[in-house]
Amino acid sequence: MILKDSELKLIHGGSITATFINAIVKGISIIIELGKSLGSSFRRITSGATCNVK
Numbered sequence: 001m002i003l004k005d006s007e008l009k010l011i012h013g014g015s016i017t018a019t020f021i022n023a024i025v026k027g028i029s030i031i032i033e034l035g036k037s038l039g040s041s042f043r044r045i046t047s048g049a050t051c052n053v054k
Helices: 018-047
Strands: none
Touching: none
16 A cells, blocks of 8 residues: 555654663663762772872
């Protein structure tokens, strides 16, 4: 079945796309990694396990 141009203009896609979901997952992953880094840094600073820069 071949659609006419006027019929093609009436087609609407979904509201949630794979790109949108991928962006959300990447954002959550970045937040988790940031939390891990900050937690590790905080733990090293509070335990005194840091290297002195000379």
